[in-house]
Amino acid sequence: MAHAYTPGLKVLPLTLIKKKRVLPIPGKVLVSVGKEVDALDVVAEAELPGKVYSVNIANRLGCEPSELKNYMLKKEGDAVKKGEVIAETKSFIKFLRSQVEAPITGTIDSVSEITGQVLFREPPKILPLKAYIKGKVVKVEENFGVEIETEGTFIQGIFGIGGETNGEIRVAVQTPNDELLSEDIKDTDKGKIIVGGRHAGLDAIKKAIKVGVHAIVVGGIHDKDLRQLLGYDIGVAVTGSEQLGTTIIVTEGFGQIRMAEYTFKLLKTREGEKASVSGATQIRAGVMRPEIIICGSPKLDVKRKDESRTWMEIGDKVRIIREPYFGLIGKVSKLPPEPTIIPTESHVRVLEVELDGGEKVMVPRANVEILEE
Amino acid sequence: MSDKDLNVIIATDCGSTTTKAILIEKKGDTYRQTFRGEAPTTVEAPFEDVTCGVKNAIIEVEELSGRKILDGDKVITPNKGNTGVDIYVSTSSAGGGLQMMVAGAVKAMTGESAQRCALGAGAIVMDIIASNDGRADHEKIERIRQLRPDMILLSGGTDGGTITHVVELANFVKAADPKPRLGASYKLPVIFAGNSAARDKIKEILDEKTALMITENLRPVLEKENLMPARHKIHDVFLEHVMQQAPGYPKLMKMVGAPIMPTPMAVGLMTEKFARAKNYNVLAVDIGGATTDVFSVFDTIFNRTVSANLGMSYSVSNVMAEAGVANIMRWLPFKIDEQEVRNRLKNKMIRPTTIPQTVEDLMIEHAVAREALRLALDQHKLLAVGLKGVQQERSISDAFDQTSTGQSLINMMNLNYVIGSGGVLAHSPRRVQSMVLMTDSYQLEGITMLAVDSIFMMPHLGVLSQISEKASLDVFYNDCLIKLGTTIAPVGLAKEGELILEWEIETKEGKKIDGSLRFGEMYLVELKDEEAEITLKPLKGFDAGQGKNSKFKSKIQGGVGGILFDGRGRPLELPKSEQKRVENLTKWFNKINMYPEK
Numbered sequence: 001m002a003h004a005y006t007p008g009l010k011v012l013p014l015t016l017i018k019k020k021r022v023l024p025i026p027g028k029v030l031v032s033v034g035k036e037v038d039a040l041d042v043v044a045e046a047e048l049p050g051k052v053y054s055v056n057i058a059n060r061l062g063c064e065p066s067e068l069k070n071y072m073l074k075k076e077g078d079a080v081k082k083g084e085v086i087a088e089t090k091s092f093i094k095f096l097r098s099q100v101e102a103p104i105t106g107t108i109d110s111v112s113e114i115t116g117q118v119l120f121r122e123p124p125k126i127l128p129l130k131a132y133i134k135g136k137v138v139k140v141e142e143n144f145g146v147e148i149e150t151e152g153t154f155i156q157g158i159f160g161i162g163g164e165t166n167g168e169i170r171v172a173v174q175t176p177n178d179e180l181l182s183e184d185i186k187d188t189d190k191g192k193i194i195v196g197g198r199h200a201g202l203d204a205i206k207k208a209i210k211v212g213v214h215a216i217v218v219g220g221i222h223d224k225d226l227r228q229l230l231g232y233d234i235g236v237a238v239t240g241s242e243q244l245g246t247t248i249i250v251t252e253g254f255g256q257i258r259m260a261e262y263t264f265k266l267l268k269t270r271e272g273e274k275a276s277v278s279g280a281t282q283i284r285a286g287v288m289r290p291e292i293i294i295c296g297s298p299k300l301d302v303k304r305k306d307e308s309r310t311w312m313e314i315g316d317k318v319r320i321i322r323e324p325y326f327g328l329i330g331k332v333s334k335l336p337p338e339p340t341i342i343p344t345e346s347h348v349r350v351l352e353v354e355l356d357g358g359e360k361v362m363v364p365r366a367n368v369e370i371l372e373e
Numbered sequence: 374m375s376d377k378d379l380n381v382i383i384a385t386d387c388g389s390t391t392t393k394a395i396l397i398e399k400k401g402d403t404y405r406q407t408f409r410g411e412a413p414t415t416v417e418a419p420f421e422d423v424t425c426g427v428k429n430a431i432i433e434v435e436e437l438s439g440r441k442i443l444d445g446d447k448v449i450t451p452n453k454g455n456t457g458v459d460i461y462v463s464t465s466s467a468g469g470g471l472q473m474m475v476a477g478a479v480k481a482m483t484g485e486s487a488q489r490c491a492l493g494a495g496a497i498v499m500d501i502i503a504s505n506d507g508r509a510d511h512e513k514i515e516r517i518r519q520l521r522p523d524m525i526l527l528s529g530g531t532d533g534g535t536i537t538h539v540v541e542l543a544n545f546v547k548a549a550d551p552k553p554r555l556g557a558s559y560k561l562p563v564i565f566a567g568n569s570a571a572r573d574k575i576k577e578i579l580d581e582k583t584a585l586m587i588t589e590n591l592r593p594v595l596e597k598e599n600l601m602p603a604r605h606k607i608h609d610v611f612l613e614h615v616m617q618q619a620p621g622y623p624k625l626m627k628m629v630g631a632p633i634m635p636t637p638m639a640v641g642l643m644t645e646k647f648a649r650a651k652n653y654n655v656l657a658v659d660i661g662g663a664t665t666d667v668f669s670v671f672d673t674i675f676n677r678t679v680s681a682n683l684g685m686s687y688s689v690s691n692v693m694a695e696a697g698v699a700n701i702m703r704w705l706p707f708k709i710d711e712q713e714v715r716n717r718l719k720n721k722m723i724r725p726t727t728i729p730q731t732v733e734d735l736m737i738e739h740a741v742a743r744e745a746l747r748l749a750l751d752q753h754k755l756l757a758v759g760l761k762g763v764q765q766e767r768s769i770s771d772a773f774d775q776t777s778t779g780q781s782l783i784n785m786m787n788l789n790y791v792i793g794s795g796g797v798l799a800h801s802p803r804r805v806q807s808m809v810l811m812t813d814s815y816q817l818e819g820i821t822m823l824a825v826d827s828i829f830m831m832p833h834l835g836v837l838s839q840i841s842e843k844a845s846l847d848v849f850y851n852d853c854l855i856k857l858g859t860t861i862a863p864v865g866l867a868k869e870g871e872l873i874l875e876w877e878i879e880t881k882e883g884k885k886i887d888g889s890l891r892f893g894e895m896y897l898v899e900l901k902d903e904e905a906e907i908t909l910k911p912l913k914g915f916d917a918g919q920g921k922n923s924k925f926k927s928k929i930q931g932g933v934g935g936i937l938f939d940g941r942g943r944p945l946e947l948p949k950s951e952q953k954r955v956e957n958l959t960k961w962f963n964k965i966n967m968y969p970e971k
Contacts, residue, residue: 025552049518052548054510065537109548114540114574119548159723223715235691236663236682237722253723254716283687283723322727323717323734344735345802345969348728367727 008319008370009156009251009289011263013302017154017293019133022145027127029140037131037148039166039276044129044145050122053103057087058116060100065116072118074108080120081105087118132164133276134295152295153270155251155263157217160279160290161226162247163240167214169294171195171271176264179256180218182207189213193275193292195267199256200248202228208246215247215277217267217292219259220327240280247279249290252319257327260319262373269298312370318353322367329371330355379459379841381452383434383442384833385427386636387414387465387625389663392423394430395833396438396458397848404847409828410434415621416467422621423467424628448628460840463629464832466636467619471495471611472554474522476502476546478529478538483567486592487528489756490566490600492677494607495635496523497664502545504529504538510545517549523615525551525561525583526603527575530568532593539567543578550582555618560584562610566591566603586610611635631840637666639835641677643845644668644792646838648675650846653789656815658746659829660795662686662725665749669757671782676757680749685797686725689741693718696744703947704740704813706958707733732968735802739810742797746814754783785818786864786918792854794826804857804933805897805967812860812937816945819918820861820907822930824854856902856932861890862939865915869893873940874917875910878929890940895961898938900931907936937965 027046037043057072058065074086080102087100102120109119135150170192172184180196182203189211196204196218202225208216227233229244251259275294282288312318316332334352340362341347348364355361382397382404392415396408410433415426428443435442441456442448449457473496477483480503491498499520502513517525525546529539546563553561563583565575569590579585589602612632616622626633634642640659648655648670657668663684668677682691693701698711701718717737721727729735791811793799798807807825811817830853838845863874870891877887881903888898892913909917910924919925929936941961948954962968 049550052511052514110544112540112544115537115544117541117544119544121548159719222712223719224712226719227715233690233694234719234722235694236688237690254719281723283725321720321724322730324731326720342730343732343969344729346728346800364728364730367730369724 008372009158010154010372011156011260011266012154012372013266013298013300014151015154017133017135017150017152018138019135019148020145021129021132021148022141023127023129023143026143029142029144029146031137031140031146033137033140035137037135037137039131039134039274041131042128043131043137043148046127046129047124048127050106050124052109053120053122054117055100055103055120056116057100057118061087061089061098063089063116066113068111068113068116072111076108076111078108079106080108130164132278133293134274150293150295151297152293153266153298155266155292157249157251157290157292158253159237159239159250160248160281161230161239161242162215162244162279163242164276164278164280165214165247166274166276167191167193169193169195169267169271169273169275171264171268173197176219176259176261180204180216185211185213187211193217193277195264196259197264198258201225205229205246205248209244213246215249215279217249217251217277219250219252220255220257221248221250223254237281237283239282240278242279247277249277249279249292252327253321255327260329260371262371266298267292269300270294312351312365317371317373318368319371320353320361320363320368322363325353325355325361325363328353328355330361333360376841376843378451379844381440381458382837382844383431383448383458383461384837385430385461385463386639386829386832387416387423387427387463387467388636389467390414392426392430392467393829393833394427394434395830396434396440397837397844399844403851404841404844406830406848406852408434408438410437414467416619420620422624423465423619424621424624427463427625427628446624446628448630450630460630461628462631462833462836462840463625464634464636464639464836465616465622465625470497470637471607471615471635472497472499472523473526473607474499474502474517474520475526476528476542478504478542478567480506482595483528483530483592485756486598486600487526487566487603489598489676490528490591490603491526491607492679492756493600493638493641493675494604494611495638495641496607497679497681502542504541514545514549517546517551521552521554523554523562524607524610525563526607527563527565528567528591528603530571530590531595532569532590534568534570536568536571536574539571540574540578543575547578547582553614553618555615559614559618562586562614564588564603564606564610566606569593584614608632608634608638631836634832634836636832637677637679639832640666641668641675641835642838643831643835643849645670645675646835646842646846647849648790649673651790654787655790655792656750656783656788657792657831658749658794658798658811659831660685660742660745660749660793660797662796663688665745665795667749667753669753669783671757671784671787674757674782676753676782678749678753678756680745680752683745683749685738685742685745685795686721688745689718689725690722692741692745692748695748701737701740701744703954704743704958705736706955706962707736708951708955736968738797739806742810743814746810750783750815757782785816785821786916788817788821790822790824791815791817792824792826792831794829794831799825799827799829803967804855805935805937805965808857808860808934808937809965809967812862812939813945816943817860817862817939818864818943819916820859820909820927820929822859823857823934824932825857826853827855856930858900858932858934858936859929860937860939861907861909861917861929862941862943863890863909863911863915863917864943865911865913865921866942867892867913867915871913873911873913873915874938875912876938877908878905878936879908880905888938890938892940892942893957894938894940895964896938897934897965898936900929900936902933903931905929905931
């Protein structure tokens with residue numbers, strides 16, 4: 001028995017899925033425990049404080065900040081309409097009076113006698129929080145959100161772009177080793193989750209965006225294409241807020257990498273069903289991976305699996321995640337306990353992997369991840 | 374506590390991923406690090422209690438040393454026979470460390486002072502808000518609201534000067550109504566260290582909505598910085614507010630015998646103590662997975678910067694984005710497609726715990742490390758502007774031109790000692806690799822001694838130095854530093870093959886060796902962990918530290934690497950042609966036996 005340093009990505013046909021849905025600021029929870037919700041139902045909402053605008057009214061009136069209160073027609077907390085006169089100098093002759101109008105519709109937040117500045121605030125905006133998955137509300141955290149529970153298929157990707165979405169699954173290629181081409185994406189794919197094989201190039205992704213595909217799930221993409229799509233290099237892996245138009249979920253990594261057979265087959269069995277997907281990825285404290293959630297049981301003879309092992313055993317299926325065998329899948333055949341010298345001359349703990357073709361290779365334990373099936 | 378009562382010490386550093394414990398014992402008259410243990414940090418779910426990891430790490434030390442240290446949740450003090458320790462100290466950077474936002478009236482003046490103040494206290498500065506930072510007011514307010522710092526440091530205005538700008542900033546903070554990162558229902562701590570005449574007004578604006586604290590102005594007059602009171606206040610708030618919200622920290626605070634310190638603050642303190650004890654100009658760098666910290670002490674002036682997104686795993690892709698792929702690829706002694714390099718680095722970003730298995734992959738990691746170190750030093754140079762933390766006077770004339778005067782402070786020719794830490798430097802398979810990485814990225818000039826802190830003990834020793842300077846320095850010299858050797862790099866340019874330096878080394882035993890250096894060559898001379906004297910005679914207008922063509926004698930330090938003679942010239946320019954560049958890199962790396970044969 002030995003610890004796997006890189007926990008595997010979960011690819012579970014049937015498991016208990018719990019999702020916390022939490023507002024960024026306190027608000028109102030709209031559902032109660034026991035309520036069955038759909039992915040698009042709003043479960044909570046918050047009022048986002050309106051944008052603040054500043055105007056230096058003392059400067060505009062040509063008075064000292066300390067005199068400002070004498071000329072204000074409105075005070076802190078008062079509602080104002082855009083264009084409404086809110087400050088005015090006093091003069092018997094009308095055309096000698098200076099006036100300042102409200103730049104927005106909202107309220108007056110503060111009036112400073114030091115700076116002469118007045119802060120206006122727009123009305124608050126309602127921020128709705130959707131359920132994201134179909135399921136049952138099992139917990140309510142007052143003012144903040146809920147926990148939703150469901151049983152279904154749960155697949156994690158390694159990297160994603162774009163936020164939460166949903167749609168019907170369509171597998172657009174024949175095998176997990178096929179390239180997803182632009183011609184594989186049809187006009188009828190609008191609103192769908194499209195599953196490809198080893199790679200999707202720039203043309204295919206652009207076509208998906210044009211058609212209105214909600215998400216692409218694929219083995220690998222090239223970093224160069226990603227840069228071109230976004231217009232910048234992703235520096236730190238904190239994603240989910242990109243506005244590409246299509247969410248992208250990469251299951252294996254960067255480059256052309258055959259999608260794991262198991263993942264591909266599982267998605268194939270759920271073709272035609274509705275899925276909730278999120279591209280949000282965060283690879284630091286509190287790791288978050290992109291995910292595909294499909295409620296309900298697949299048409300397979302599977303038992304529900306909720307707990308996963310944190311160690312590795314001989315016979316475990318692993319994916320090698322670094323050169324020179326990057327992307328290859330095999331089974332652990334030896335787990336030597338002593339540190340071994342690898343070609344870089346580092347002393348590290350290694351394991352032997354029997355690749356799918358029968359060849360046996362030694363790799364550092366840090367360079368494999370368990371395939372959690 | 375006097376050194377007489379201090380015989381056994383346990384120290385921990387709670388990092389984001391690992392908690393490391395070391396045991397220090399007095400052997401005769403000298404303190405030595407004797408045992409160490411480590412365990413995963415337990416700040417995150419399912420444990421959410423930092424003390425679990427601390428206890429696990431200490432238990433490992435107990436098992437190895439045979440000394441009983443823990444009694445349940447308590448550290449047994451004082452030591453008696455084989456039980457207990459005399460003191461337990463700890464540092465922490467778990468849970469993202471200390472994250473701050475700073476605000477100052479003028480960006481290049483109080484804004485920069487506030488930034489230096491927060492960095493010196495061990496914080497990561499998330500943003501600097503200033504009246505003249507180029508953003509519209511509503512953008513500033515939006516930004517303050519979005520970022521959820523642990524605290525805000527508000528400065529601005531000299532004492533008795535105008536209060537307009539600082540009041541304006543306070544109004545923005547009030548309008549944003551920001552929430553702290555930890556403990557959403559608590560008020561955000563705001564430290565006001567600005568114009569003392571504005572205090573009443575600031576109280577009026579911020580007292581209700583924030584946990585406001587007032588301290589001395591960090592820029593009381595234009596030509597003087599007074600950072601220490603605000604720095605102490607930051608440390609107090611860190612202990613009283615931030616730590617109290619972090620999982621398990623209230624328990625940890627009861628276990629320790631001295632206040633917990635943010636890890637970078639402790640490293641900074643140790644760097645300062647070392648520089649002062651040896652009378653050296655020192656540069657210390659800690660290159661981690663996500664961030665790179667740089668500490669410097671030049672002419673007794675301490676500075677720290679943290680490059681929050683330059684690192685070797687989580688931030689590896691950001692190094693590529695900031696440096697450009699071409700700058701990374703210029704260090705590779707082989708040809709490779711740009712797309713391949715991009716994909717490999719992105720794959721490292723998404724699977725950050727993997728390690729290079731092939732020599733080629735190791736070379737790519739080293740290429741990234743050079744660029745990360747270079748960029749982090751560039752950022753450091755911009756902020757290391759010569760105002761010392763406690764108090765330093767500068768004239769009115771250069772107060773308006775801080776950045777440019779600051780750049781002259783980090784002078785590579787005057788640098789005596791570089792200390793590297795972090796995986797890529799501390800655990801490189803061949804020590805000469807660390808030497809070359811630091812030599813290349815910093816373009817070391819003249820004579821520079823190098824070392825690595827192989828198990829990152831500087832945080833433990835920094836916090837310990839407050840209790841006993843002797844204990845921390847003893848362990849620092851004897852156990853913490855792995856001396857690599859010295860780089861000799863004459864400054865100048867010449868034609869390839871021209872003689873640029875003659876040298877002679879005399880060891881303590883009186884053994885003499887000599888040689889010469891030609892432009893474009895690089896080689897190593899073996900000199901084990903001992904001090905020796907070198908005579909340098911630069912030629913062809915080259916400068917080795919005492920001026921062009923000036924012959925001089927100096928002390929050097931040997932080590933596991935030896936003496937690296939670098940005749941590639943300064944500034945170091947790699948050939949533009951890919952073929953010639955690959956040829957040169959291969960020649961240099963082979964000459965110093967940098968990598969195993971592929």
